Amino acid sequence: QSVLTQPPSASGTPGQRVTISCSGSSSNIGGNTVNWYQQLPGTAPKLLIYNNNQRPSGVPDRFSGSKSGTSASLAISGLQSEDEADYYCATWDDSLNGRGVFGGGTKLTVL
Amino acid sequence: EVQLVQSGAEVKKPGDSLRISCKGSGFSFISYWIAWVRQVPGKGLEWMGIIYPGDSDTRYSPSFQGHVTISADKSISTAYLQWSSLKASDTAMYYCARQHSTYECWFDPWGQGTLVTVSS
Numbered sequence: 001q002s003v004l005t006q007p008p009s010a011s012g013t014p015g016q017r018v019t020i021s022c023s024g025s026s027s028n029i030g031g032n033t034v035n036w037y038q039q040l041p042g043t044a045p046k047l048l049i050y051n052n053n054q055r056p057s058g059v060p061d062r063f064s065g066s067k068s069g070t071s072a073s074l075a076i077s078g079l080q081s082e083d084e085a086d087y088y089c090a091t092w093d094d095s096l097n098g099r100g101v102f103g104g105g106t107k108l109t110v111l
Numbered sequence: 112e113v114q115l116v117q118s119g120a121e122v123k124k125p126g127d128s129l130r131i132s133c134k135g136s137g138f139s140f141i142s143y144w145i146a147w148v149r150q151v152p153g154k155g156l157e158w159m160g161i162i163y164p165g166d167s168d169t170r171y172s173p174s175f176q177g178h179v180t181i182s183a184d185k186s187i188s189t190a191y192l193q194w195s196s197l198k199a200s201d202t203a204m205y206y207c208a209r210q211h212s213t214y215e216c217w218f219d220p221w222g223q224g225t226l227v228t229v230s231s
Contacts, residue, residue, distance in 0.1 A: 002155065035217050044206055045156065047219040056219065088156050090216035099172045100158030100216045
């Protein structure tokens with residue numbers, strides 16, 4: 001059972017906009033920044049969004065992040081076939097002497 | 112280029128000991144936290160713990176405390192994850208990643224992963 005809750009799956013057709021949610025609590029998302037990772041099949045995760053809504057260089061502006069209260073969202077606009085991957089949210093949790101926590105992951109399928 | 116390169120895949124038996132490594136280059140290794148992340152086959156990511164090679168300050172997730180040891184040798188820019196007695200349930204892919212700061216789960220870059228298989 002992950003500390004952060006994500007839907008296990010999401011889907012969309014090419015060109016559509018999809019959003020993936022990440023729900024937490026006051027000890028994690030509520031007080032810390034949220035980061036998002038994309039994991040393509042058979043590869044290591046890659047940083048997609050940091051500090052709630054910042055994109056590293058090289059990440060297309062089709063990807064955006066937001067945070068409100070104890071929840072965060074990743075939005076992907078202009079969906080492309082190469083976006084089919086697993087997506088994870090992550091943040092710091094201040095409970096239990098502090099630790100990093102991930103969401104359970106969302107598998108995005110491009111139909 | 113900033114990168115982390117991990118040691119190769121391992122096949123071990125239950126009860127064996129093991130140490131895997133993660134070598135950093137292209138950045139000041141002593142100035143960043145290095146995190147270890149587990150991924151059981153077909154499952155999600157789990158934060159195991161972090162080390163600050165500059166002073167060897169180490170933090171563990173309660174889920175992994177006491178079962179693994181994280182260490183580093185700053186003279187060769189290398190972090191380690193070790194087990195004294197492996198279990199079949201330790202079978203997983205293990206990633207190291209540079210963590211931006213103590214209280215942020217901002218990991219970039221990631222190592223390529225080390226697959227550990229524990230089987231009798």
